[in-house]
Amino acid sequence: MSAIADVARLAGVAKATASRALSGRGYVSEATRLRVVAAAREIGYVASPNAASLVTGRTKNVGVIIPFISRWFFSEVLESLEQALLAEGYDMTLYNLPAASAERDSVFEYFLARKRFDGVISVGVALSEAEVDRLHRLGRPLIGIGGPIRDVHTIAIDDVATARLATEHLLGLGHVDVVHVGGDPIDEMDFRVHSQRLSGFYSAMRDAGRSTDRCFYPCEFSMPGGYEVGLSVLGDPRTRPTAIFAASDEIAIGVIVAARELGIQVPAELSVIGIDGHPYADMFRLTTLEQHPRRQGRLAVSALLTELARPTDADARLEEDGYLTVLPTNLVIRSSTSGPHRPRS
Secondary structure, three states: OOOHHHHHHHHOOOHHHHHHHHHOOOOOOHHHHHHHHHHHHHHOOOOOHHHHHHHHOOOOEEEEEEOOOOOHHHHHHHHHHHHHHHHOOOEEEEEEOOOOOHHHHHHHHHHHHHOOOOEEEEEOOOOOHHHHHHHHHOOOOEEEEOOOEOOEEEEEEOHHHHHHHHHHHHHHOOOOOEEEEEEOHHHOOHHHHHHHHHHHHHHHHHHOOOOOOOOEEEEOOOHHHHHHHHHHHHOOOOOOOOEEEEOOHHHHHHHHHHHHHOOOOOOOOOEEEEEEOOOHHHHOOOEEEEOOHHHHHHHHHHHHHHHHOOOOOHHHHHHHHOOEEEEOOEEEOOOOOOOOOOOOO
16 A cells, blocks of 8 residues: 655655645645645555544544435435535534434434544434533534524524415415315424424414314325325315415325326316425426525535634534524425415305
């Protein structure tokens, strides 16, 4: 295996100069740097990350904790995190965090505490007070995505306001019979996503003078979940709503498939709106509130790198960075929503 001494010999410089040129720490002329890089490339020299970490105190590795991998939002954030970290020369170690359990405790007590990371990013995980304390004791930057975490800079959307806007869009089109198909409170996600979106729906309905009785139908947070409940809600023409606000685009797409199977025209007989900005939304011409999960991932990496570039004053960091960055969502109107076209008896 080639060593730094071989690179220095081929480039005609001292070992210390070759090390500075390849690490970027310390001054060397541009001509020298290019000569050293060419020499390293020629003999296939790769700098040891372990050796570099001994000098800098950095591992160039970030720990990421996440509750789901296969669900669309989380997979989008995860891919964005990986791309942004790789672009900055960082590795990523992923922990698929289960619900409260011995396995979850081991992630905080052993893996995050004993393995070396430059920082930690928490995606969609509502950390307990004890877990937050454990992470803070590590003395490394912590960034969150999804909702507020004590003394941590976190990035999220306003689920209540977003759901309210989706509902107001349907009400503004003239719909009276509006229902919400959303996540089952029994299967509540962290940061109360299901409840928050239901709350936004109820708020808009009450402010518009609409009844909130029998207008919420819980389902699994997925296309099959939306499809199953859609068949039930839309099956009886005597009680069929003219508009549905779905808590996610996947639920909304399931509802649209159910409507088509029942011979219900969208939007002539039924308007449907979702939340997310799922890639399938355009294919189904779904009106939606886009929340841009990839942007959330990029911003989390940027916030973490900003923290790493700061002086290591933990108290000052906690005082200044314990806040929530609320990102806007944007309404994208497609052909799944329009004014009501059929009379109601």
